Amino acid sequence: MSAKKIFILGGSGFVGGHLVRRLSTDGHEVTVATRYAPAARHLSIVPGVRIRQCRPHDLESLTGALEGHDLVINLVGILNERGFGGKGFRRAHVELVEKIIIACEAGRVGQMIQMSSINAGEGSSHYLKSRGQAEQLVRQADSGGLLDTAIFRPSTIFGPDDSFLNRFAGLLKISPLLPLARPNARFAPVYVGDVVEAFARVIAGKRLGGETYELCGSEVWSLKELVQWLRDQLGLRRLVVGLPDPIGRAQGMAFNLVPGKPFSSDNFKSLLLDSVCTDNGFERLGIEPWGMAELAPTWLGANGSQGPVSRDRS
Numbered sequence: 179m180s181a182k183k184i185f186i187l188g189g190s191g192f193v194g195g196h197l198v199r200r201l202s203t204d205g206h207e208v209t210v211a212t213r214y215a216p217a218a219r220h221l222s223i224v225p226g227v228r229i230r231q232c233r234p235h236d237l238e239s240l241t242g243a244l245e246g247h248d249l250v251i252n253l254v255g256i257l258n259e260r261g262f263g264g265k266g267f268r269r270a271h272v273e274l275v276e277k278i279i280i281a282c283e284a285g286r287v288g289q290m291i292q293m294s295s296i297n298a299g300e301g302s303s304h305y306l307k308s309r310g311q312a313e314q315l316v317r318q319a320d321s322g323g324l325l326d327t328a329i330f331r332p333s334t335i336f337g338p339d340d341s342f343l344n345r346f347a348g349l350l351k352i353s354p355l356l357p358l359a360r361p362n363a364r365f366a367p368v369y370v371g372d373v374v375e376a377f378a379r380v381i382a383g384k385r386l387g388g389e390t391y392e393l394c395g396s397e398v399w400s401l402k403e404l405v406q407w408l409r410d411q412l413g414l415r416r417l418v419v420g421l422p423d424p425i426g427r428a429q430g431m432a433f434n435l436v437p438g439k440p441f442s443s444d445n446f447k448s449l450l451l452d453s454v455c456t457d458n459g460f461e462r463l464g465i466e467p468w469g470m471a472e473l474a475p476t477w478l479g480a481n482g483s484q485g486p487v488s489r490d491r492s
């Protein structure tokens with residue numbers, strides 16, 4: 179496998195942290211682009227990794243930073259926008275991808291991997307709509323011969339440092355009762371190590387080939403089952419209550435107004451679709467994915483084999 183010069187946008191986050199380490203182990207040279215260099219400080223000690231502060235929406239800054247790389251990976255994504263109406267989602271997901279494609283052409287970068295999301299382009303949420311629009315831009319660039327591309331569409335990603343299980347764990351710890359919107363929405367949580375393995379295998383191939391890979395773990399859960407399981411793993415006695423849709427929708431509307439939007443109307447709309455695969459891309463990549471119940475207990479609470487370690491850490 180030949181080593182590549184890889185440029186990662188959004189590499190300072192959860193998936194980025196795992197991916198950057200793996201790419202470094204595989205011998206690639208990695209540039210982590212960040213809007214604020216201290217956000218990526220934890221990666222500066224990884225061999226072969228360079229942190230580069232840049233303004234991703236400034237085409238000149240982006241082109242300058244991208245030049246000299248073989249492959250760009252876009253991990254930028256937001257679950258909620260600051261305002262309303264979808265403008266923030268379009269900027270973070272669509273306009274940024276537009277600029278990356280232009281910058282790749284100007285900077286002679288030949289390959290791009292786009293991190294998207296399962297159900298991109300479906301349903302009524304601004305999140306999923308903007309994800310779908312970004313995918314379309316990437317496919318057009320591929321079919322127009324501008325770029326060799328691949329798209330990943332994971333279900334919810336879990337790992338010791340994720341924001342999904344950790345957020346629910348945090349809520350379960352502080353509240354005797356957890357009201358859940360869309361309790362029957364289904365997920366196939368996918369382990370971050372498997373996602374990273376998928377990236378590594380695709381990058382090791384000669385061409386990305388315009389492929390789209392849905393990525394799902396081996397188990398399908400309803401949201402309520404998943405939170406109840408997590409509660410039990412943490413050894414907590416808590417009531418998890420599924421909300422009927424009208425109340426779940428109202429919960430989204432109420433949380434729209436809470437700073438940081440821990441939940442929103444747009445999240446509610448995304449949850450109207452199940453986060454499960456129709457064609458799990460792991461099969462094509464020869465990867466057998468983990469399920470959450472098989473793996474997560476090793477780092478979760480009281481019943482996990484590392485329970486005492488988790489407690490010390492927290």
Ligand SMILES: NC(=O)c1ccc[n+]([C@@H]2O[C@H](COP(=O)([O-])OP(=O)(O)OC[C@H]3O[C@@H](n4cnc5c(N)ncnc54)[C@H](OP(=O)(O)O)[C@@H]3O)[C@@H](O)[C@H]2O)c1
Binds near residue numbers: 188192214252253294
């Ligand atoms: N985690 C999941 O369960 C999951 C599931 C499906 C899809 N995905 C997608 O996978 C990707 C990585 O997920 P993640 O969990 O690692 O996300 P994350 O931890 O939130 O990291 C995303 C990174 O994107 C950058 N970013 C955030 N908002 C931005 C904006 N408005 N403009 C430019 N850059 C911005 C930030 O980097 P800087 O602050 O350093 O610039 C941030 O570290 C995202 O596209 C996400 O939507 C994740």
